Amino acid sequence: MISPQKGESLGPKQVKQKNSRLHKLFDDTATSTYNDVMSIIEAKIELLKIELTDRISFVGAAVIIGVILIIGIGYLLTTVALLTGELLGHPFLGYLIVSLIFLSCFLFFTKFKPLLLKNLIQKLLLSVHDYNK
Numbered sequence: 001m002i003s004p005q006k007g008e009s010l011g012p013k014q015v016k017q018k019n020s021r022l023h024k025l026f027d028d029t030a031t032s033t034y035n036d037v038m039s040i041i042e043a044k045i046e047l048l049k050i051e052l053t054d055r056i057s058f059v060g061a062a063v064i065i066g067v068i069l070i071i072g073i074g075y076l077l078t079t080v081a082l083l084t085g086e087l088l089g090h091p092f093l094g095y096l097i098v099s100l101i102f103l104s105c106f107l108f109f110t111k112f113k114p115l116l117l118k119n120l121i122q123k124l125l126l127s128v129h130d131y132n133k
Helices: 012-088 091-112 114-128
Strands: none
Touching: 012 091, 091 114
């Protein structure tokens, strides 16, 4: 486009072309910006879905492992109680000794050192996530 020299003015057709080009440029810029923002939002939503799926699968795996651990501990305690009962000559004595051990642990953690277990679990969780305290 030829720019007007001093003293010359742009004709109505040239002004209209310049305005339409400017309007088209603004329209293209706004459209591309909107599309870029929508793409970023969609990507963040997909990333959030992936992170939530990862966390849910981690919790599910932890629950399954916890159930397996509880069942294993139950069988182990039953075995220890039966063995102790065999060694003492009466099966009920083995169960009594194992129960007394658990009751004494309960008393220790509730009456004598109530914050000990909480602090141990907190330190364990913080060390898993690499937080220094």
